[in-house]
Amino acid sequence: MIVPVLPDVHRTVDAAWKLESAKIVASLTRMVRDVGLAEELAQDALVAALEQWPVSGVPDNPGAWLTTTAKRRALDHLRRAQRLERKQEQLAHELGQRQERQQGPDARPDDEPDDVLRLVFLSCHPVLPTEARAALTLRLLGGLTAEEIARAFLVTETVITQRVAAAKRTLAEESVPFELPDGDHLAERLSSVLEVIYLIFNEGYSATSGDDLMRPGLCLEALRLGRLLAELAPREPEVHGLVALMEIQASRAAARTGPSGEPVPLHEQNRGRWDQLLIRRGFTAMLKAREVGGAPGPYMLQAAIAVCHAQARSAEDTDWAQIAALYAALTRVLPTPVVRLNRAVAVGKAHGPQAGLDLTDALLTDPVLRDYHLLPGVRGDLLAGLGRFDEARVEFRRAASLARNAAERAFLERRADELGAAAPAGPVLGQAAEEFLGRDDLDPATSRSYGQTLRRLRRTLGDQQPLASLTAEQVARVFTTTWGEAAPATWNRHRAAVRSFGAWASLDDLTAGLDRRAGTRPRARPLDPAQLDAVWSLPDLPLREETLWRLLHESGAGATAVLALDVEDLDLDDRRARTRIRTPASVRPRDGRVTWRSGTARLLPLLLAGRTRGPVFLSDRRPGPARTPEAADLCPDTGRRRLSYERAEYLFKQATRPLDPARDGYTLHRLKPAPGDR
Amino acid sequence: MRYLMTTKPSDTAPDEKLYAEMGRFIEELTAAGVLLATGGLEPGGIRVTSAGDEITVTDGPFAEAKEAVAGFALIEVRSQEEAIELARRFRRIVGDGESVVQQVFGP
Numbered sequence: 001m002i003v004p005v006l007p008d009v010h011r012t013v014d015a016a017w018k019l020e021s022a023k024i025v026a027s028l029t030r031m032v033r034d035v036g037l038a039e040e041l042a043q044d045a046l047v048a049a050l051e052q053w054p055v056s057g058v059p060d061n062p063g064a065w066l067t068t069t070a071k072r073r074a075l076d077h078l079r080r081a082q083r084l085e086r087k088q089e090q091l092a093h094e095l096g097q098r099q100e101r102q103q104g105p106d107a108r109p110d111d112e113p114d115d116v117l118r119l120v121f122l123s124c125h126p127v128l129p130t131e132a133r134a135a136l137t138l139r140l141l142g143g144l145t146a147e148e149i150a151r152a153f154l155v156t157e158t159v160i161t162q163r164v165a166a167a168k169r170t171l172a173e174e175s176v177p178f179e180l181p182d183g184d185h186l187a188e189r190l191s192s193v194l195e196v197i198y199l200i201f202n203e204g205y206s207a208t209s210g211d212d213l214m215r216p217g218l219c220l221e222a223l224r225l226g227r228l229l230a231e232l233a234p235r236e237p238e239v240h241g242l243v244a245l246m247e248i249q250a251s252r253a254a255a256r257t258g259p260s261g262e263p264v265p266l267h268e269q270n271r272g273r274w275d276q277l278l279i280r281r282g283f284t285a286m287l288k289a290r291e292v293g294g295a296p297g298p299y300m301l302q303a304a305i306a307v308c309h310a311q312a313r314s315a316e317d318t319d320w321a322q323i324a325a326l327y328a329a330l331t332r333v334l335p336t337p338v339v340r341l342n343r344a345v346a347v348g349k350a351h352g353p354q355a356g357l358d359l360t361d362a363l364l365t366d367p368v369l370r371d372y373h374l375l376p377g378v379r380g381d382l383l384a385g386l387g388r389f390d391e392a393r394v395e396f397r398r399a400a401s402l403a404r405n406a407a408e409r410a411f412l413e414r415r416a417d418e419l420g421a422a423a424p425a426g427p428v429l430g431q432a433a434e435e436f437l438g439r440d441d442l443d444p445a446t447s448r449s450y451g452q453t454l455r456r457l458r459r460t461l462g463d464q465q466p467l468a469s470l471t472a473e474q475v476a477r478v479f480t481t482t483w484g485e486a487a488p489a490t491w492n493r494h495r496a497a498v499r500s501f502g503a504w505a506s507l508d509d510l511t512a513g514l515d516r517r518a519g520t521r522p523r524a525r526p527l528d529p530a531q532l533d534a535v536w537s538l539p540d541l542p543l544r545e546e547t548l549w550r551l552l553h554e555s556g557a558g559a560t561a562v563l564a565l566d567v568e569d570l571d572l573d574d575r576r577a578r579t580r581i582r583t584p585a586s587v588r589p590r591d592g593r594v595t596w597r598s599g600t601a602r603l604l605p606l607l608l609a610g611r612t613r614g615p616v617f618l619s620d621r622r623p624g625p626a627r628t629p630e631a632a633d634l635c636p637d638t639g640r641r642r643l644s645y646e647r648a649e650y651l652f653k654q655a656t657r658p659l660d661p662a663r664d665g666y667t668l669h670r671l672k673p674a675p676g677d678r
Numbered sequence: 679m680r681y682l683m684t685t686k687p688s689d690t691a692p693d694e695k696l697y698a699e700m701g702r703f704i705e706e707l708t709a710a711g712v713l714l715a716t717g718g719l720e721p722g723g724i725r726v727t728s729a730g731d732e733i734t735v736t737d738g739p740f741a742e743a744k745e746a747v748a749g750f751a752l753i754e755v756r757s758q759e760e761a762i763e764l765a766r767r768f769r770r771i772v773g774d775g776e777s778v779v780q781q782v783f784g785p
Binding site: 008011012014015016018019060061062063217220223224225226227228231232254277281 | 708709710711712714715752754756757759760762763764766767770784
């Protein structure tokens with residue numbers, strides 16, 4: 001049975017339009033010298049088709065109909081404008097005559113192929129932001145509607161409409177000519193064009209967001225644009241290089257997603273599902289690129305790498321040494337962090353995971369890769385290859401948390417799961433951060449500020465990062481990549497947050513690798529056990545000093561908080577006291593308490609000598625007549641005032657001067673217990 | 679999406695004009711990145727048929743040359759309508775005859 005296909009007129013108009021629009025807009029732009037106007041006039045023809053074809057039927061040659069109608073609109077426009085400008089009149093007249101000569105019954109208007117090339121250079125002009133170039137190119141060269149472009153880039157139609165309108169406005173304001181770039185600018189302009197095409201391809205090939213791993217429509221558009229450009233500019237090796245690269249990458253489209261949409265890595269792909277037709281086309285394009293000659297540029301080198309993969313019959317057959325060498329060449333012409341990361345992968349395969357891992361180490365401080373999920377993904381792979389499964393698992397989890405694409409996220413989670421049950425010793429960063437911020441004794445502002453710091457830490461290091469293996473070096477790296485350029489106040493605020501968190505979580509000094517910014521004093525290191533022994537062995541140690549120092553050392557609390565203690569705050573039986581000053585960065589006990597051990601417990605009753613109220617630590621002297629301290633700082637029984645921080649510090653320095661090699665004496669800060677000694 | 683267009687030969691013998699127009703058409707489609715592969719096909723060909731365990735190989739048949747496939751084009755387009763539009767253009771060039779347009783699935 002034969003069923004006649006009744007054409008859906010709208011879809012037919014759309015198909016004819018998409019096949020012709022680049023040529024139509026290009027030749028109209030040459031006529032009216034304004035790409036925005038040209039596109040409007042061309043759109044008029046499209047609207048006319050949508051109005052007329054449902055009534056009159058689809059013409060025999062829909063493409064030619066659209067072209068002729070659009071050119072007629074352009075001529076009408078020029079004739080109207082001729083009243084104002086004689087020069088344009090002349091131009092329109094000439095064009096009209098040329099047009100009439102071409103109007104045979106079946107005449108396809110003679111298009112200048114260079115017009116389309118001019119249009120490519122125009123819509124990819126460097127005066128436009130990259131996103132605008134991509135949108136405008138799809139619009140003018142691909143004939144896509146704003147809605148289609150919006151769907152491809154997962155933004156709203158309004159965004160695209162505005163982006164395209166702004167781009168056209170910019171081109172008009174900057175008076176960008178409808179011309180081929182001259183020799184001096186050709187390389188730069190061409191690389192802008194190639195960049196846009198490859199961006200469109202990549203947006204389709206490795207959809208950066210959304211649920212689908214691929215948006216094949218965009219890949220097709222990019223491929224078509226690339227093939228078109230290769231015909232228009234056949235003397236440019238990089239154009240053929242880009243085409244080769246895209247053809248070969250596209251050949252793997254079917255093999256690189258699994259049945260449930262998950263990504264299948266290259267070495268696990270079923271090579272029988274690679275599209276040999278596209279591979280052959282890629283090889284052919286590569287040959288053309290080589291024929292043209294010249295030093296291989298970034299696209300040719302990437303294509304050469306793709307060729308290596310395509311030539312391997314199995315993953316094991318892959319010539320990784322050759323690929324690593326090509327990447328080495330590529331990093332010289334295109335030293336981007338992502339290329340360097342790919343090189344690490346190749347080197348890992350060619351010369352072992354440790355060699356690859358070493359290359360990724362240098363990338364950890366690169367701000368560009370800070371939130372790039374493939375860096376931890378690659379590291380996870382290399383670490384797993386070295387049998388360092390716990391570290392690999394952390395990296396995979398972190399990669400999953402950074403991945404914006406759902407299918408990729410699921411894949412990375414699975415990689416982590418495959419490494420066996422998580423066996424991190426003790427708590428992990430994500431949960432600890434939640435608990436730290438969830439305390440009731442943090443005021444909202446502090447909580448918000450600390451939250452900001454910890455979010456960044458979690459994002460970069462991963463929620464599953466075991467606290468036990470969190471190092472000051474890792475923290476320092478996060479700080480350098482994130483706030484390395486920030487104002488000192490910002491840096492110090494985040495540093496204070498990490499210090500507070502580290503203190504709360506009883507971690508080693510997490511900020512050891514971070515200096516306070518803007519000329520403030522470097523953090524003093526805690527006294528080591530030998531130095532402490534020397535302190536406790538000082539001759540004729542006054543009872544008050546010894547008690548204070550022991551308490552500072554055993555509690556790890558800040559001197560200000562300890563000096564602020566009153567007798568009423570002490571719980572001698574339970575060896576703890578409530579602190580009154582809240583200095584989050586220095587008060588270790590999470591609930592605002594100071595606790596101590598036997599050394600202090602032995603001395604405290606002796607020091608108090610039956611006192612029941614007033615400051616615990618009193619100065620030796622009564623205040624002079626000129627100074628009247630607050631009542632809270634005076635002992636109601638003896639009239640003596642509270643020992644001041646300055647005085648306590650002075651006394652400690654004096655006492656320890658003989659012990660300090662620098663002969664300055666130690667500061668009270670250094671009595672804090674050393675990391676791990678609590 | 680990909681479509682395979684196969685074309686049976688027509689009664690009219692190809693002339694210079696047809697060759698020239700067809701050449702331009704193929705160039706244009708190649709340049710536009712639409713035409714992936716194209717070629718002519720010998721009429722008849724070799725037929726391999728299987729029935730049960732038996733596989734038979736035969737030449738031809740050549741008798742009805744009109745039904746023999748004479749050419750193919752593998753195109754990559756955005757929609758069925760684009761494929762039809764291209765087939766229409768092709769038919770306008772070659773004159774009377776018939777082409778079949780089939781969507782290709784896979785690989």
